Amino acid sequence: MFKKVLVANRGEIAVRIIRACRDLGVATVAVYSDADRGALHVRFADEAYRLGPAPSSESYLKVGAIVDVARRTGADAVHPGYGFLSENPHFADACAAAGVAFVGPPPTAMRALGEKTAARRLARDAGVPTVAGLMQATTEASQLRRDAAAIGLPVVLKAAAGGGGKGMRVVQDERELDGAIRNAMGEAASAFGDASLYLERYVAQARHIEVQFVADGRGGIAWLGERDCSLQRRHQKLIEESPGPSVDERLREQLGEAAVRLARASGYVNAGTAEFLVDVNGAFYFLEVNARLQVEHPVTEAVTGIDLVALQLRIAAGEPLPFTQDDVVRRGHAIECRISAEDPERGFVPSAGLIPFVREPAGPGIRVDSALYPGAVVPTEYDPLLAKLIAHGRDRAEAIARMRRALRETVVAGVRTTIPFHEFALAEPDFVRGAYDTEYVAAHWPSPTPAQPSDGVAAAAVVATLARRRHAEPSTTDASTWRRSAREDALR
């Protein structure tokens, strides 16, 4: 095992990785921007080094500076987390050149899977179904128009170089096609420096199902069940769960087998995720491989009992998989809710600022992966994910009940968060019976019948009359506040 790992990330995932390192007895090096000096990942790590000012381009994306810290501190590995440099083969190359292990797939596999049409060809050649569409990206609008005609509308335009919904457009009507091509190319060019697009048939009412797989580079490959990540808004996942409520054993096996074939074909090593669309008839189509740890990995950990980050480190250190496919036993059902600094009541507009008070949930079946603490400041420069709640239960109903309880216990003051959306979804009949697809959020939110406050409105009113007093000083439990304040009011 490694002696010291540099964690090239921030927020909850940096804390998550530091925890795995600590469990393995591995020392940790944090890096941070000026916005994160007080962050949990800085305080939890054994060492911490400043990278630069808050913007990612001047801190968490600085390949040279990060590799420098790794070399200077004697770190023998770098864990990139997700986002930032995690799927950047140049970073993996730079680590290799510095003699530092990169906890992720080899750059060759990263490159083979990073260009999306190359990944589609790889899938096709490996016998994994792909959505009808182009196998070569192009910057020729005329080519795209011809292909759209051949496939038939609706189609999805996608950027060849990247993901995350950038440069992606669904085209339902021929008259929208030219404008959509222009817009998508512009977006792709500015986001990835590459305007190339390809297109695929649009699969309506699809489910986004992904399969976690691990490969040790010595022939050991296993898949660890699936996750349903259909609950997305503009291709940003909000809720994930495992197992998928619509996935039967046969489909699960087919998806798992397809994931293993993709891993083998790409020469994959370490943990990865194969994403698929599943249509209303249960047919599945390869989307892409995420060649890194996923945000939603904890639902798989809950169900399989396997620590994926510890496993990533073991594989990167050259250890073989400590289990075979037959040892992978799933138990119960797990759901994850992403608590992000976004206001679901105003189109999920990002929210930033000081969090003066926070209470995270606890108790049976609840795991919290979080970067929150009282006094934390949510910066504007990064992804708005603050914390993840993971509920595990014997079955889906128990997992849902526990998540609802956990959401109710959670308090994040100072910034708007996605909690009200989660509270809505976890009680919404279609979600509760597992009948949802990638169109769910657009169809259900904002809710036409907003949540009604409890019978406690009078209690809230009482507090409101007290809380508006500016001179009300912080205090501990003080049952006499009320009477004193009432007297003051009478004297006003």
Place this chain on the structure above:
Amino acid sequence: MFKKVLVANRGEIAVRIIRACRDLGVATVAVYSDADRGALHVRFADEAYRLGPAPSSESYLKVGAIVDVARRTGADAVHPGYGFLSENPHFADACAAAGVAFVGPPPTAMRALGEKTAARRLARDAGVPTVAGLMQATTEASQLRRDAAAIGLPVVLKAAAGGGGKGMRVVQDERELDGAIRNAMGEAASAFGDASLYLERYVAQARHIEVQFVADGRGGIAWLGERDCSLQRRHQKLIEESPGPSVDERLREQLGEAAVRLARASGYVNAGTAEFLVDVNGAFYFLEVNARLQVEHPVTEAVTGIDLVALQLRIAAGEPLPFTQDDVVRRGHAIECRISAEDPERGFVPSAGLIPFVREPAGPGIRVDSALYPGAVVPTEYDPLLAKLIAHGRDRAEAIARMRRALRETVVAGVRTTIPFHEFALAEPDFVRGAYDTEYVAAHWPSPTPAQPSDGVAAAAVVATLARRRHAEPSTTDASTWRRSAREDALR
């Protein structure tokens, strides 16, 4: 299922029960003493009623007042938790008389198991081995002397009416016998109002192993694995784990079968725990049945995936066990550390006061059951248990690593806690290899080589120079504190 449950307890277990009720969609009624007006269980419940002043005798032990609240609020069940009235058959009778279900065994079973020699006879008659000793309690010192001679020293004197180490004395030397009998009788008389004692052969280097069982009163009985609770100080458990590191499959089956026999013989319904001593040769002896939920139930929940409190409520509501013995599958290893307001550096003397700051651990494999919050005041009137950390891992090594990580993350300011003891034990070689028995704490603590602070002593010194300034006002992250303060010092 019930509509509304009154939780006749306080602290972490009241919160635990409210969480289970919420998961089941059952409304909750909290009761509280004046010391607990701001407590989490009061805030988490749907309704809350004051019982009286802080002393238990004027609040949590007031049978009439509690049954009154249940009747007044229309609660259809009472969950007593552990301690307080949980093993009091009069309370169970009073609930029955008021038409409120008592979540626990029937009063008949409670009585059959409550008198300790009656329980021993029941075990003997059920073919469960008991330690050599008396089967009838007595207040005759001469009788006890004769029996001690017959059994041979060392022996343990025990109070017939109660547990918790009260009225218990180990006698190694004949000259101590008379004094020990006098002291134990006095203690038993004042604690339980009954001076009756019995005695048993003292089993040296024994392990305290207990088996969780559940019975639905319709013939459905299952046992859910064992817990090793040997890590005790003066019969107060500090650390529990499941499975027991010294228990092999054969012993486990024998203990489980014995527990089921005891449950059947006593007409037990609901969840209970059969406690055994296991000697160095692996022979086991019945100790007693705890006819209630145990503090340490979460380790069994972690390993089996079964929510024991929800199951208690289902059984009390008349539902059959939702599984058979064959469905009970254990996975991994779980350890619980009890965080109590006691100072392990001064003989575990209780500590009380305001907790201005608390940080509980989180992340993979960690569950926290707690009554803590910033601003909480630890009262002197009750059991000092504040919170329980439960670590679950694929194997014992992973559970230990995760617990160590969790302990390191935990901060409880304002009162002394058992955390330093746990940090010692979780790193102590005998504990780590599972080689411990009921004599472990006395033999290992206080540690002859106290923990050395990390290389951060200089950092602590720096903070000390800042923290001693009384005018240092609370602030959020403030990286300039240091320089400003240094300047102030220069100007002094």
Place this chain on the structure above:
Amino acid sequence: MRYRCRIGARELELDVDADGGVRVDGAPLEADVARIGPLVWSVILAGRSHEIAVLEREPLRVRLDGRDVVVDVADERERAAIGRAGGDTRPYEVRAPMPGLIVAVHVREGEVVEAGGSVCTLEAMKMENELTVPRRGRVATLRAAAGAKVNGGDLLAVIAAE
């Protein structure tokens, strides 16, 4: 003191007398209020236990038993003042919730905006965000300009009663 409170769709009248007695819409309620911390309160009203955490001030937004609600409170003196002016005529400010780029402005000064209408589009954190108004009003002041970079908190518009 009498307060008028609006919480979601609910409106209620709260009378607080000098010894802490409470009447809600005229009906007396037993109230036991405890402050747990600077932002957290526990209120037991006729046996019902409620936990209230203050999330934001002005407008006051609280978490009430696990639901976020906005509480609009005015005491009788404030209400009298508003009443004289005819309804809630306090001007409303639209401010940038975070630093970003104004990519479009949808109103002109003097124009009337409907409740929920967008004043401008702010691109921030790689997303486009519509900045909307909570109630119908006239754009009294407009500071937002397309293409301008703004800081969090910057005033973009003031919406006044028509």
Place this chain on the structure above:
Amino acid sequence: MRYRCRIGARELELDVDADGGVRVDGAPLEADVARIGPLVWSVILAGRSHEIAVLEREPLRVRLDGRDVVVDVADERERAAIGRAGGDTRPYEVRAPMPGLIVAVHVREGEVVEAGGSVCTLEAMKMENELTVPRRGRVATLRAAAGAKVNGGDLLAVIAAE
């Protein structure tokens, strides 16, 4: 300013100059100190990250990277004062940590107690607790009496230098 700190068995000399530079036992260290909250600090010393939470004051007890340690600090002026008096001669008070019953008193006024020696036994929360002294000293004042009920914080004895 120069400080003398004792932490566990470690003693060190801390020099803090006016621009925040630190020397530990004479060796200069890069120090970056951030206050996270009223009781929590983050200190990065030459790349090593340390989290320090203040648990108790007087004596100062902190949690340093997950270990409870007592930090005894005196600046050069205080040390000079102590030095003149010959060692740490500040009297030490033994107080009841909680309400309870004194079941036994183990010392007499004027008697010398060794470090760790017990002054009396307090029964509280159903347990017997020995109240010990942290350093050798003479019982200057004795208030504890067997059979007396005491409140938390009550003075039981004062231990002074011999």
